[in-house]
Amino acid sequence: MAVYVVGDFLRETRLRKGYTQEEVSYGICxxxxxxxxxxxxxxxxxxxxxxLFERLGTENNLFNSFVSKEEMELYSAIQSLIRDITDEDVTKLEEHISVVEKLAANASELEHQCLYFAKGELARQKEKDYSKAMELYMKAIHITLPNFDGKKPLRNNLLTFDEIMIINSIAILYSNDERTIMNAIHLDMWLKEYLENKIVDGKMKTxxxxxxxxNLSCWFDDEKCYKEVLxxxxQGVDFCIQYGNLAFFPLLILNKGVALAELNQISEAEKYLHQxxxxxxxxxxxxLVETVIDWCRLSYKIDFNNRQL
Known part of the structure; x- marks a missing residue:
């Protein structure tokens, strides 16, 4: 049986995928x-x-490499920040930002990327200061993608999951203004294609x-592009069924029902809206249940109040 050390595995994976050392290491080391x-x-x-593993389109489930107790503590604190961002838990986010700031005082810029991102999320979600949020997002993304202008996809670059999350948050900021919503769509279409073509299955992709x-289904709905929404x-519903993502499953079914209703396929729409x-x-x-029921009644004369759900 072959025995791998981390360097062997990184090199073999990189060569198998046809990536250069420059592509994989860019902005990381x-x-x-x-x-x-x-x-x-x-x-x-x-x-x-x-x-490095993320740039190779996979997750590191095989190797651990802590050079010190301090690095392990900082890494653990950064993971807590990422969970807070994912859960949109603003209270914990504030607490963990303070912890990471202390632990990362003498760390490299790479360790600060998630910290800047978390501060941007705090500015967007709690302070509603979108200009400050954009400034922090761009500061974070420029640590590893210095050529990214915030609008134009860098389709030749490999991405980490943190970079994907930061770019998605930049897109969310653009989606708040009808004048820039197409920027949001272009960025998340880039991320969609990247996740489909570059990332192997794993918990982060799921x-x-x-x-x-x-996000894309919502933004295409804003643009009244209902075939695209559908x-x-x-695609989202099928993926959630295959990989068991319950968080977005009902929301994607809801948007499917909305698209069908807007395309005047009322009978089919009613089925998915009910689901x-x-x-x-x-x-x-x-x-959300009450909001959807009221919206169905007012917009499409579909009354779910008298039905057993």
Whole structure:
């Protein structure tokens, strides 16, 4: 049985995918550092190792590499920040930002990327200061993608999951203004295609791909592009069924029903809207249930109040 060390595995995976050392290491470490890691001459830090694996389109489930107790503590704190961002837990986000700031005082810029991103999320979600949020997002993304202008996709670059999350947040900011919503669509279409073509199946793809599709279905709806909404929502529903993502499953079914209603396929729309209401009720999203029921009645004369859900 073959026995791999981390450098062997990185090199074999990179060569199998046809990537250069420059493509994989860009913004994370120097190509010379990656060469030394692949040759077993340099031990990578945990965060660098994770980002290199992500650039290769996979997740690091095989190797751990902590160079010190301090690095392990910082890595753990950064993971807490990422969970807070995903859960949109503003209270915990504030607490963990303070922790990471102290632990990252003497760390490299790569360790600061998630910190800037978290501060941007705080500015967007709590302070509603979108200009400040954009400034922080761009500061974060420029650590590893210095050529990204915030609008034009860099289709030749490999991405980490943090980069995907930051770009998606930039797109969300654009979606708040009808004058820039096409910027949002272009960015998330880039992320959609990247996740489809570059990322192998894993828990991060299972979490992020439906989110990207849900955003796109909402933004195409804003632009009244209902055939696109239907296509995107269908892809999302199928993916959620295959990989068990319950967070976005009812929302994508809802958007599918909306698209069908707008395309005047009322009978089919009613079926999917009813499914969405039932699932939302089952997962205790009563706030959304009432909103959807009222919207169906007012917009399409579909009355779910007298039905057993």
């Amino acid at each position: 120097t190509p010379a550092s990656l060469s030394r890691i692949e040759n077993g001459m340099q031990k990578p830090g945990r965060l660098i190792l994770e980002k 979490a992020k791909y439906p989110m990207i599709l849900y 296509n995107i929502a269908d 969405a209401i039932t699932i939302l009720s089952a997962v205790k999203r009563e706030d």
